Amino acid sequence: MGQVRRLRGIWCLLSVLLVSALTLGWMPATAMADDATPPNPQHMWTQGAQEEAGETQPNDSGIQLYSATTWPYWTTNSDGSKAFFDGERTAFANPAMKVIDVSEHQGSINWSQVKASGVDAAIIRVGYGYGNVDKYFAQNLRGATQAGLHVGIYLYSYAYDANFALNEANFVADMANQYGLGNMTLPIFYDLEKWSWTGYTCPSTPAQYTPIVNTFMNQMRNRGYTNVSIYTYRDYANTALNTAAMRSRISWIAEYNPTTIYTFPGYSGGQGWQYTSTERVNGINGNVDMSGFDEYLFKDTNSRSTPHYADVKWLKQTGITTGYTDNTYRGGDVVQRQDMAAFLRRLVSTANKSFNLKAALNFSDVNSATPHYADIEWLSRTGISNGWAMPNGTKEFRPSTGVLRQDMAAFLYRTAGSPAYTPSAADKAKFVDVNDSTPHAKEIWWCASKGITQGWNVNGRTEFRPGNVVIRQDMATFLHSTYNVMK
Numbered sequence: 121m122g123q124v125r126r127l128r129g130i131w132c133l134l135s136v137l138l139v140s141a142l143t144l145g146w147m148p149a150t151a152m153a154d155d156a157t158p159p160n161p162q163h164m165w166t167q168g169a170q171e172e173a174g175e176t177q178p179n180d181s182g183i184q185l186y187s188a189t190t191w192p193y194w195t196t197n198s199d200g201s202k203a204f205f206d207g208e209r210t211a212f213a214n215p216a217m218k219v220i221d222v223s224e225h226q227g228s229i230n231w232s233q234v235k236a237s238g239v240d241a242a243i244i245r246v247g248y249g250y251g252n253v254d255k256y257f258a259q260n261l262r263g264a265t266q267a268g269l270h271v272g273i274y275l276y277s278y279a280y281d282a283n284f285a286l287n288e289a290n291f292v293a294d295m296a297n298q299y300g301l302g303n304m305t306l307p308i309f310y311d312l313e314k315w316s317w318t319g320y321t322c323p324s325t326p327a328q329y330t331p332i333v334n335t336f337m338n339q340m341r342n343r344g345y346t347n348v349s350i351y352t353y354r355d356y357a358n359t360a361l362n363t364a365a366m367r368s369r370i371s372w373i374a375e376y377n378p379t380t381i382y383t384f385p386g387y388s389g390g391q392g393w394q395y396t397s398t399e400r401v402n403g404i405n406g407n408v409d410m411s412g413f414d415e416y417l418f419k420d421t422n423s424r425s426t427p428h429y430a431d432v433k434w435l436k437q438t439g440i441t442t443g444y445t446d447n448t449y450r451g452g453d454v455v456q457r458q459d460m461a462a463f464l465r466r467l468v469s470t471a472n473k474s475f476n477l478k479a480a481l482n483f484s485d486v487n488s489a490t491p492h493y494a495d496i497e498w499l500s501r502t503g504i505s506n507g508w509a510m511p512n513g514t515k516e517f518r519p520s521t522g523v524l525r526q527d528m529a530a531f532l533y534r535t536a537g538s539p540a541y542t543p544s545a546a547d548k549a550k551f552v553d554v555n556d557s558t559p560h561a562k563e564i565w566w567c568a569s570k571g572i573t574q575g576w577n578v579n580g581r582t583e584f585r586p587g588n589v590v591i592r593q594d595m596a597t598f599l600h601s602t603y604n605v606m607k
Contacts (some may be wrong), residue, residue, distance in 0.1 A: 123146035158249045158278040158317045162225045163397055164351065164374065164409060169435050191378050192395045192412065194218065200308045201284050202240070204393075204412030207378025212393055215415040215423050219306075219392060220401060220408050221274065224256040233403030241270035241306055241413065248276035249283070250291035261299060268417060272306025274351060280320050282335040289339035296345060303447035305416045309351040309372055310336055312361060326363045333366050349389075354382045372411070390414040390422030406603045418449040426451055431596035440466040440599060451593030457505075460520035460528075460595075461495035464504060464535050467599050471606040473537070475502040483507055483517040490519050504534040525573075526586035528595070532572060532602045533563035551575055551584040558586055572601040 137504075192212070195203045212288050214496035218238055222229065223245035234242070242264040245254045254260075264271050275292050279285040292308060301308075312329070315322050323329050333350070340348045349371035352361060357370055368386030374394040375382060392413040399410035415423040417436055421443075432449060435441040439464055443449045455463075468475070483501040486493060496517055499505040507515040523531070533539075543565040548554075550568045554561055564584055567573045568600050575584045590598070 123586065157252065158315070158320075160224075160252070161248060161276050161315070162223075164187060164221055164245075164274070164276070164311055164313075164394070179395045189419055192393075194412075202414065206380065210379070212380070213391070213412050213414045217270070217413045219243060219411045219413045220399070220404075221245070221394070221411070222256075222260055222404070222408060224254050226256070226404050226406065226408060228256070229260060229263060230403035231267035231269070233262075234264075234401055235267040235269055237402040239269065239401060241272070241416075242273040243274050243306060243309060246273045246275050246292060246295050249278040250287040253295070257295075258299070259303075263460045270305040270401075272304055272309060273301065274309035274311050276311045276315075277332075277336075278315055278317055278320070279336070280323060282331040285332040285335040289336045289343070293340060293343035293345060297343075302344065302345070303419070303445075305370065305419050305447060306413075307419075308340065308348045310348065311351045313352055313356055314360075314411075324360050326361065326366065329360055329366060330363060332405075333361075333369065337369065338382075339519050349387075351394075354380070357382060363382050372413075376431060389425050390416060391424060418443045419447050421449045421451060426593065428593045428597045431600040432593060433594045434600050438466075438470045441468060441596075449592065451591065453592050454522040455528075455592055455595045457517065457523055458490060458492045458496060460531060461499045461505070461519075462492040462524050463595065463599055464531060465495045466497050467603060467606075471603055473606060477501040478503065481507060481515055484510070484514040485516050488517060492519075502534070504531055522589035524586065525584065525588050525590055526558065526564060528590050528598060529563040529567045529573070529586075530560040532598060533560075533566050536602055536606050539566075541569070543569070550582060552581045554584050554586060560586075567598075570601070570605050572598055572605065 132322065150489075190207050190209075192204065192206050194216075195205065197203055198216065202218060203214035204216035204218075206212055217240035219235070219241040220239055221243040226304055242260070244257060244260045244264065246257055249254045261271065261273075273292075273296070275288060277285070277288055279288055288310075296308065310333070312333070323332060337348060340346075350361070350366070350369045351372040351374070352370060353374040357367060357373065361367060361370065364386055365517050367384075370384060371389055372392040373380060373382045373384070376396055380393050380395070390413065392411045394409055394411040397409045398407045401408055401410075414425075417426075417429075417433055420426075421429065421432055426432060426449075428451075432441075432451065436443070441449070477498075478501055480497045483496070483500070486496050490496065496505075496519060500507070500517075505517070507514055509516045541562070543562060545568050547565040548556075550565065552566050558564065564586065565574075568575070568584075573584070576584045
């Protein structure tokens with residue numbers, strides 16, 4: 121009994137101490153302490169936003185005094201597209217997209233009003249660190265998409281080592297999988313900047329950041345996401361992230377000045393410049409970050425780095441191409457003959473032309489399961505393509521074979537109605553690798569005479585390269601030029 125009384129006394133004493141400790145704010149070890157979760161950042165580039173708002177004094181990473189005549193501004197081109205200029209009246213992106221980035225700190229957004237105000241795209245915060253989902257992420261993603269905006273997402277990183285970066289990558293990939301974000305037009309951005317988190321030290325050197333960036337990017341690729349790049353601000357890019365490998369991944373820079381002197385060294389894709397954190401946009405309460413981006417058509421097609429971008433844009437606007445189901449155009453891919461059939465039929469429809477149709481040819485290698493079967497049949501009925509006659513008396517179309525440039529010339533000439541044409545001596549002298557014995561020489565010379573093809577200038581000699589295959593970005597130019605001849 122005495123031992124029981126002693127145990128009861130000890131238990132009572134412990135109970136009193138526990139209540140006192142809880143009253144003073146102590147938490148048991150099994151509960152998550154406040155410092156175990158990183159702070160919820162209000163801005164992407166916190167220091168820059170504070171400087172722009174006048175809360176802190178500018179330094180090398182922030183706002184500087186310039187003698188520029190104006191701040192960055194927007195204009196509208198004759199075709200309705202936008203152009204974005206810096207304060208020295210130099211185009212940063214043309215054509216361009218107005219892009220905002222948002223998080224839960226903007227609260228509830230009227231996305232229809234945002235779209236009507238002229239915003240083209242939104243980059244939406246998925247969260248910060250890992251496991252910390254932005255409270256408005258799903259709502260913002262749904263609203264922006266339903267309003268018809270292009271979207272991208274970003275993660276504010278708190279990675280201090282490679283293992284943390286691995287967790288961040290898995291968090292982003294899990295969210296992207298959950299919401300079906302593999303086909304977004306804009307990239308997934310890894311937001312790297314100086315952060316403050318009690319009990320943890322922010323990386324500050326390239327040696328510290330290299331394993332973080334490599335781990336995040338490699339894991340995103342392993343999870344099936346390759347359209348991933350870095351957002352940061354200029355000073356950080358030039359110091360903490362200053363290696364050729366890391367800078368080659370930076371596609372979006374923050375600099376709140378009339379001009380940006382960052383040149384995106386080593387990076388060749390579409391670029392973005394976040395130039396202010398104090399933009400006002402209808403549908404959003406308070407300030408919002410605004411950026412000027414190169415215009416995107418597909419996630420692999422932009423106005424800065426895609427050859428023949430204007431022609432690809434025309435192709436998409438007219439419906440001659442819709443791209444692939446993963447929101448890519450794949451401009452460097454070879455044009456297959458089955459795809460060429462679809463392109464040509466849509467081109468004729470766009471040009472409001474018609475053909476006297478004959479009986480369809482029976483191609484032994486084409487059936488109703490062949491991609492663009494109906495377009496191939498139409499091609500044979502118009503006489504644009506007759507395929508190959510085989511020794512056994514059948515004909516082949518070879519739908520998955522790449523289109524040769526010499527065959528492309530014949531297709532385009534016939535699509536234009538096979539106009540009367542006799543090549544001149546100058547026409548015949550145009551290409552050093554085309555003569556009377558070249559297959560479809562007349563059609564090649566006709567294409568050159570109409571400006572549909574220019575060929576390659578090699579040491580003062582112009583080549584057509586008739587036996588080369590046609591790639592999709594070049595085909596965009598050929599189709600657009602042929603349309604201009606036909607209309």
